[in-house]
Amino acid sequence: LAKTTQPISMDSYEGQEVNITCSHNNIATNDYITWYQQFPSQGPRFIIQGYKTKVTNEVASLFIPADRKSSTLSLPRVSLSDTAVYYCLVGDPPYNNNDMRFGAGTRLTVKP
Amino acid sequence: KAGVTQTPRYLIKTRGQQVTLSCSPISGHRSVSWYQQTPGQGLQFLFEYFSETQRNKGNFPGRFSGRQFSNSRSEMNVSTLELGDSALYLCASSLEGVRREAFFGQGTRLTVV
Numbered sequence: 001l002a003k004t005t006q007p008i009s010m011d012s013y014e015g016q017e018v019n020i021t022c023s024h025n026n027i028a029t030n031d032y033i034t035w036y037q038q039f040p041s042q043g044p045r046f047i048i049q050g051y052k053t054k055v056t057n058e059v060a061s062l063f064i065p066a067d068r069k070s071s072t073l074s075l076p077r078v079s080l081s082d083t084a085v086y087y088c089l090v091g092d093p094p095y096n097n098n099d100m101r102f103g104a105g106t107r108l109t110v111k112p
Numbered sequence: 113k114a115g116v117t118q119t120p121r122y123l124i125k126t127r128g129q130q131v132t133l134s135c136s137p138i139s140g141h142r143s144v145s146w147y148q149q150t151p152g153q154g155l156q157f158l159f160e161y162f163s164e165t166q167r168n169k170g171n172f173p174g175r176f177s178g179r180q181f182s183n184s185r186s187e188m189n190v191s192t193l194e195l196g197d198s199a200l201y202l203c204a205s206s207l208e209g210v211r212r213e214a215f216f217g218q219g220t221r222l223t224v225v
Contacts, residue, residue, distance in 0.1 A: 043217050046213030046214065102155040103154075105154060
């Protein structure tokens, strides 16, 4: 099973780029890497998903090295509203949820 | 279009009781998954339903069960509640055939006293 490890917390300032790394040494061939953002009293919200190399959308980039044993979520120019908990998920949802694992979450605090 | 709706938002139950939580997925989504979120264990997958059939199941005891109806709405049931079942229960729906994002509801906060 892919154990997923990420830093407990990170601090940043408005306008900076934030990189959050997730380690998943035992990732399986069929597993994808997905990142979610969660605010208090809300359900997680999808940010980005990738399988290998680099994926970019309007809010973030996801970097995945060739061995896929880690991944890095990059948030460009963060603002105060990006203060939240970010979860890394490794697995193959919804086709094989049995082995998917969420990281414990990284609490990002953006300061003015 | 409307998001995932979970009811009720908050619930207080006594040990030994049973509880039923409801989830209405986004229109057109046939996959519904349930998760338990606690400070100690984080986010954990409970089970997933697709077309009224349980397709995947996480590592939870048999006291946790669920079902899905023909309109894709889903319910989960927890019997013989224990204090440790206090958690935020999240439901998520996704579009079949798209290995992409799951859309989460706001959750039901269950407190067992």
